[in-house]
Amino acid sequence: MKNKNISEIGEFELINTIKKQFITISHDKNITANIGDDSFCFKFGKNNICITKDMLVEEVHFKKEWISPQELGKKSIEVNVCDVAAMGNIIPKYVFIGLGLPSETPETFVNDLYKGFKKPCNEYKITIAGGDIVKSDKIIISVTLVGIGKQEIVKRDGAREGDLIGVTNTFGNAGAGVALLYKHGIKYKYNKAERYLISKQNNPKARLEEARKISKYLTSLTDASDGLYVSVNLLIKNSRKGAEINMNKIPISSNLKKVFKENKKQLNFALFGAEDYELVFTVPNLQAKLLKKLIPEISYIGVINSSNEVKYLYNGKEQKIKYSGYKHF
Amino acid sequence: MKNKNISEIGEFELINTIKKQFITISHDKNITANIGDDSFCFKFGKNNICITKDMLVEEVHFKKEWISPQELGKKSIEVNVCDVAAMGNIIPKYVFIGLGLPSETPETFVNDLYKGFKKPCNEYKITIAGGDIVKSDKIIISVTLVGIGKQEIVKRDGAREGDLIGVTNTFGNAGAGVALLYKHGIKYKYNKAERYLISKQNNPKARLEEARKISKYLTSLTDASDGLYVSVNLLIKNSRKGAEINMNKIPISSNLKKVFKENKKQLNFALFGAEDYELVFTVPNLQAKLLKKLIPEISYIGVINSSNEVKYLYNGKEQKIKYSGYKHF
Numbered sequence: 139m140k141n142k143n144i145s146e147i148g149e150f151e152l153i154n155t156i157k158k159q160f161i162t163i164s165h166d167k168n169i170t171a172n173i174g175d176d177s178f179c180f181k182f183g184k185n186n187i188c189i190t191k192d193m194l195v196e197e198v199h200f201k202k203e204w205i206s207p208q209e210l211g212k213k214s215i216e217v218n219v220c221d222v223a224a225m226g227n228i229i230p231k232y233v234f235i236g237l238g239l240p241s242e243t244p245e246t247f248v249n250d251l252y253k254g255f256k257k258p259c260n261e262y263k264i265t266i267a268g269g270d271i272v273k274s275d276k277i278i279i280s281v282t283l284v285g286i287g288k289q290e291i292v293k294r295d296g297a298r299e300g301d302l303i304g305v306t307n308t309f310g311n312a313g314a315g316v317a318l319l320y321k322h323g324i325k326y327k328y329n330k331a332e333r334y335l336i337s338k339q340n341n342p343k344a345r346l347e348e349a350r351k352i353s354k355y356l357t358s359l360t361d362a363s364d365g366l367y368v369s370v371n372l373l374i375k376n377s378r379k380g381a382e383i384n385m386n387k388i389p390i391s392s393n394l395k396k397v398f399k400e401n402k403k404q405l406n407f408a409l410f411g412a413e414d415y416e417l418v419f420t421v422p423n424l425q426a427k428l429l430k431k432l433i434p435e436i437s438y439i440g441v442i443n444s445s446n447e448v449k450y451l452y453n454g455k456e457q458k459i460k461y462s463g464y465k466h467f
Numbered sequence: 468m469k470n471k472n473i474s475e476i477g478e479f480e481l482i483n484t485i486k487k488q489f490i491t492i493s494h495d496k497n498i499t500a501n502i503g504d505d506s507f508c509f510k511f512g513k514n515n516i517c518i519t520k521d522m523l524v525e526e527v528h529f530k531k532e533w534i535s536p537q538e539l540g541k542k543s544i545e546v547n548v549c550d551v552a553a554m555g556n557i558i559p560k561y562v563f564i565g566l567g568l569p570s571e572t573p574e575t576f577v578n579d580l581y582k583g584f585k586k587p588c589n590e591y592k593i594t595i596a597g598g599d600i601v602k603s604d605k606i607i608i609s610v611t612l613v614g615i616g617k618q619e620i621v622k623r624d625g626a627r628e629g630d631l632i633g634v635t636n637t638f639g640n641a642g643a644g645v646a647l648l649y650k651h652g653i654k655y656k657y658n659k660a661e662r663y664l665i666s667k668q669n670n671p672k673a674r675l676e677e678a679r680k681i682s683k684y685l686t687s688l689t690d691a692s693d694g695l696y697v698s699v700n701l702l703i704k705n706s707r708k709g710a711e712i713n714m715n716k717i718p719i720s721s722n723l724k725k726v727f728k729e730n731k732k733q734l735n736f737a738l739f740g741a742e743d744y745e746l747v748f749t750v751p752n753l754q755a756k757l758l759k760k761l762i763p764e765i766s767y768i769g770v771i772n773s774s775n776e777v778k779y780l781y782n783g784k785e786q787k788i789k790y791s792g793y794k795h796f
Contacts, residue, residue: 145570169561169594178561178596183512191598191611193565198602232498232507236522236609241474265498267507269520273527280565280609282520 171293176224176360179291186287188228190221196277204319207247209340211254214279217363219262219344220415222285224361226292226353230262230285230346235269238278251279262346292359292419297377301357301420303440306345306433308391309366310404313411315339318397331393342415349417351432359419367409367461369418370440370448377420380445385452389437405452409459500622505553505689508620515616517557519550525605533648536576538669540583543608546692548591548673549744551614553690555621555682559591559614559675564598567607580608591675621688621748626706630686630749632769635674635762637720638695639733642740644668647726660722671744678746680761688748696738696790698747699769699777706749709774714781718766734781738788 170186171179177190194214196202205213215233222228235255239248259266264283315335318328328336345361353359358377362369366388374381390404398404420442421429430436450457499515500508506519523543525531534542544562551557564584568577588595593612644664647657657665674690682688687706691698695717703710719733727733749771750758759765779786 142574143571169596172596178563180561180596182514182516185511187511187516189561189563189596189611189613191563191565191609193567193599193601193607193609195567195601195603232509232518234507234518234520234611236520238522238524238607242472245471267498267501267509267518270522272522272524274524274607275604278522278567278603278607280520280522282518282563282611284518 170291171225175293176221177228177285179225179287184288186225186228186291188222188225188285188287188291189282190218190285191280191282192218192221193281194279201319202277204324205340207250208254208257210279211251212257213254213340213342214281215255215258215264215283216342216344217415218281218283219258219264219346220342220361220363222283223344223346223349224359224417225285226287226356226359227289227350228285228287228291230264230283232267232284233259233264234267234282236278236280236282237269237271238274238276238280239271240275240277241273243277258344289354292353292356294358294360294372294376295378296356297358297373297379297420297442298422299379299442299444301422301442302426302438303370303373303381303383303442304419304421304426304429304436304438305362305366305389306348306417307435308389308394309362309409309414309416310394310407310411311335311338311391312342312413312415313339313365313407314394314398316411316413317407331396334391334393335397339413342413344415345417348433352419352421352429355425355429356419356421359417362414362416362418363412365410365412366414366418367459368412373418373420374442374446374448377442378446380443380447380449381440382443382449382451383440385450385457387437387439389439410461499620500554504622505550506557506614508554508616513617515554515557515620517551517554517614517616517620518611519547519614520609520611521547521550522610523608525607530648531606533653534669536579537583537586539608540580541586542583542669542671543610544584544587544593544612545671545673546744547610547612548587548593548675549671549690549692551612552673552675552678553688553746554614555616555685555688556618556679557614557616557620559593559612561596561613562588562593563596563611565607565609565611566598566600567603567605567609568600569604569606570602572606587673618683621682621685623687623689623701623705624707625685626687626702626708626749626771627751628708628771628773630751630771631755631767632699632702632710632712632771633748633750633755633758633765633767634691634695634718635677635746636743636764637718637723638691638738638743638745639723639736639740640664640667640720641671641742641744642668642694642736643723643727645740645742646736660725663720663722664726668742671742673744674746677762681748681750681758684754684758685748685750688746691743691745691747692741694739694741695743695747696788697741702747702749703771703775703777706771707775709772709776709778710769711772711778711780712769714779714786716766716768718768739790
């Protein structure tokens, strides 16, 4: 048998290989959400403790020319807060920050990075509880976040036939922002709409407050860190259901419409652009109106059915959609 | 003011810079051990939840030529188990593994690494609860371990005048092992004693069972991941005490004595060699005998006093000991 290397296998197959390895490990009956959900959660007394871990690597997840150290620090925390928000009404409490830094890193860079870490920590009342620093060739930021929830968590597997599929805000901005950076770099004279898209890439905001407000009504929940297409697929697959998505209902910001005028391009960013960090959820039809009262930015983009596949409709006609997301390896 | 880079500042000063940044973050009254101890712990109901995080980077913490992928996986877990053991009677429960891997990594390497992760996880009944994989230039293993303790934790700051300073086994083996690898590489024909030293470097064992047995008697506790000298200093500084160490009492293995015959060299490895992962603790004189009955490998190497400094005696004469440990940056 040929010994493949991981660039040949591809990230998803590698994760599957690893998941298989996990399965032989005996499971704990207190575990409420495991690998395959946005956070790992376990029951402790009447509470859920949720833990999430994300690693950002220079040149893979960010280019240091395109994002300021403060923004980078802030984003590292926000994306983890987003992962606990994707479990429902969870309060983020403690964060651990592991840094890999090249020897030539300026002291000011480290200080600015920490200013960035502290901003969302102050806002969400998260305690920076520890971490470590090691030497590395590229900048690595490895964040572990611990959150505590008093309510039941909302997993990816509870969607039911007839539930509506909702999202907390517009899609495609962050992906369009990074596309602009790839095209023109950071020093280009961007207009206001373009700057908005880039700021959505560099300054994401976790929908923690939104999750707190609506989680008790939801049947399933995830965040859109890998794009709307992936999120919808995760909810469908985990719930063993299908869905029909009305692409005309996918919310697109006026700034994205200004910068990329072609509707097909906008939808491409929305479905595959990634890093929007909006919540994607399912809710029983009866509660859908109430949720929109609580959060007016919510849009409903489709409905759950029992087909085991996702059908995309545009102007009433079925579209063939092929995954074209980012490949890590 | 000149903007220094971090290789000019040095790791310890950098950590201090960062600690200062932490201080402005408001603290949670449930936190029982914070940055500056072996694990971060917080009170939850009647229990302590302890979390530790370690990052191993290729060429900084290991060379992949010198350690097999299985050993590397196993070691990544053991060193974290050691960090929770250093908080007392804590049961390790859940582990998260973040991997950074170069594209050309063979699939077999990843599989072997996981076999290594699983070994101690099966032994300690730890559930591998999640993680992520990212692309990187060098291999990065970032492990987060969660443990739960029903008893009070043992911190670094409780040593009292007259307490004895104890260690759970011999020192210097792991440091001598890595010195051999630096000198001869991995392919050299090592004798049995030399292979023992190298195995102590590549196959460390957390003193979890030992911590469970003795922690309720201890006044302070840490592990010796950075060498005995650093560990003693940590206990003294955190407890605002001093100590007298009898260097003749520092336990040295017969294998280390065989390979490095000079007593001064042995003691140098013991004090500064690092990665022995033995427990270093203080205990009231009255309980010292009982502990040695529970764990016969325990040695007492010194006594706590109120001097605010550590005096090292060899054959009754005071020695000038200067820190010569490993500098990360």
